Amino acid sequence: MKKSLFGIFTSFLLLISCGEKNSTTFKEDKKVLNVAQSADAKSLDPHATNDSPSAGVMIQIYDSLVNVDENLNIIPNLAESWKEISPTKYQFNLKKGVLFHNGEELKASDVVFTFNRMLSSPRVSHIVGPMKTIKEISDYIVEIELSNPFAPMLYHLAHPASLILNEKAVIQNSDLYGQNPIGTGPFQLSNWIPGDKIILSKNNNYFKNPAKVDEINIKVVNEATNRVIGLETGELDMSINIAPIDINQVKSNKDLILLEDTGFGMNYLGFNTLKAPFNNKNIRKAIAYAINSEDIIEAVVLNSGTKANSPVPKGVFGYDQSIEPIEWNPNLSKEIIKNENLENKIKTKIWTNDDATRLQIAQIVQSQLKDVGIESSIESLEWGAFLEGTAREEHEIIILGWGNVTGDADYSLYPVFNTATDPSAGRRTIYSNTMVDQLLNNARETTNREIRLNAYSKVQEIIKEDVPLIPLYYPKYNVGINKKVKNFKISPMGHHSFYEIEL
Incomplete structure (x- = not known):
């Protein structure tokens, strides 16, 4: 009997040991991108602020109706197609089955809510100022009418302030929404320690296929020198806004790459x-x-x-x-x-x-x-x-x-x-x-x-x-990256997407 009990106990220890080993392997396989930027986001509500550090985080969490590619062409995003009915009227056909991070499906009502709310914000209303009415034609069709022709209209719909919100989430979180964002983007907010870091986790239900990175730690590193030291020590995989004085230091490191773009x-x-x-x-x-x-x-x-x-x-x-x-x-x-x-x-x-x-x-x-x-x-x-x-x-x-x-x-x-x-x-x-x-x-x-x-x-x-x-x-926009970071491109707009990155 004692021998039998000893055997059971030994088997139990072996199971625990195997379990611990598998847990460690899982952690090692987790793809985490560590990024440094010079300032913290002010808010993650696209209508509450219009600054670059905030926008750089928000574009990972949300999507817009359309995007601008590297050649400045308008391309589909949440809207799979659109047509110009007249110089002052546009109709957008939304992709079906797109889910917000809270499980809600994107509907035309969310788009109507987003732009009506945007028009009431003194910080960002000017971006879509000519909008007069936004109508829900059906669950997946939205019509936007302007008070007058507006040549850069589609480009402004790709602006970070035009990212699409979930009506239910905004109403539920009220004044705290800027700290509790809900989007359709490739990453969702996991944790935010103000002044320290923002942690984003992969959205496994992303409509374009999940990102290759499981988690992004966006760290606030005010000192430019420390952003480079973090790259050199391996604590950071990417540093946004490398200071000019540190450019040669990054270039001379065989494990690092400096990406440069004139930008806008x-x-x-x-x-x-x-x-x-x-x-x-x-x-x-x-x-x-x-x-x-x-x-x-x-x-x-x-x-x-x-x-x-x-x-x-x-x-x-x-x-x-x-x-x-x-x-x-x-x-x-x-x-x-x-x-x-x-x-x-x-x-x-x-x-x-x-x-x-x-x-x-x-x-x-x-x-x-x-x-x-x-x-x-x-x-x-x-x-x-x-x-x-x-x-x-x-x-x-x-x-x-x-x-x-x-x-x-x-x-x-x-x-x-x-x-x-x-x-x-x-x-x-x-x-x-x-x-x-x-x-x-x-x-x-x-x-x-x-x-x-x-x-x-x-x-x-x-x-x-x-x-x-x-x-x-x-x-110039200067971004330092570790050589293990693949498929990252600098945006001339200054807000860089992490969606396609592989480690």
Whole structure:
């Protein structure tokens, strides 16, 4: 009997041992992608924010009706097809059997709910502003009617703010929805530790087939150097926004690859045009003459970027290469300041977020302003605090960037300069000009390419004259990856999909 009991006990131990071994093997087989980005998401509600760190996470969780491919062509996504009934009316046929993360099937009612909610948001309503009515024709057919023709309409439906929501989930979570997102995307939110990391898990019911990666850890790593160290030690598989000073370090590592793309970004110095003395166009122009952007490009971004002549990046429809940038001329800057009776009287604050590159830019700007008699201090704020403070119009001078996510000049100009746009949505200079408003509205309401190009050219000339901001340079998008990361492509829009990645 004792022998029999011993045999049973031994067998039990063997089963436990085998079970433990299988568990370990399972864990080892789990494909986990560790990604670093420089700032945390502000919200995962597409209608609550319009910033890059948030959008970079949201596009993994949600889908839009249509997508933009690498050649800037519109391609199907949740909508399997669509047709233009008239210049102001579109009909979209939804794919059937698409499931949200909560098990609900995507229906036309979710699309209607999404865009009606989007239109009520001051942060993103401008993106689909011409929408007048959204109708549910059937469970899988949606009709969108515009108040006027809108040439970049389909591109704006691919914007991160146009990602499709589940009506039931939004209503159930109410004010907490931004921390409890439900989409149809390849990944779903598993955990979010604010300021530390966001964990996404694979959606096994994804309508395009499940992703090859089981889990994504998106880690918040503010220090650019630490993002590179993480790559070198193997703690990270990918680092978004490699600082220019670290580029050669990544390139020289045999286990790493640096991916670069010119993209559609523009970094700038902006003014709060409501605050004295920056409500004076002449002072803004004087500062423009004081700033040598070539010093910034050489010393800070180490030539990983090109001098900007316009708020519209090269490669975007509507970019006007004939616009001449305001050239560095400190003597003229001093003369203008003296003529305004403000010689050695201007003191200001330069705001930037906690980004090493932007902080270095602010330091060079501070030095260049001092050369023309302007005293300034630098304040570096956490990303969320920076966005909230500028939305409340508390700033004076800011160092910031704007990414074009549609490939059309409307998105470089309308959200940034049109009076109808809320400061939280991009108009952080609080700039207003009725002629700019009219030109931008006219360009939106026609599909005639020549008329649109002419309007955008005139707007770029006016912006150069009024100087609500100073375009500094067009940056390159730099992403460092481990060689084991396969099938990853940089998006010129600046929001990179992880869906096709294999490890």
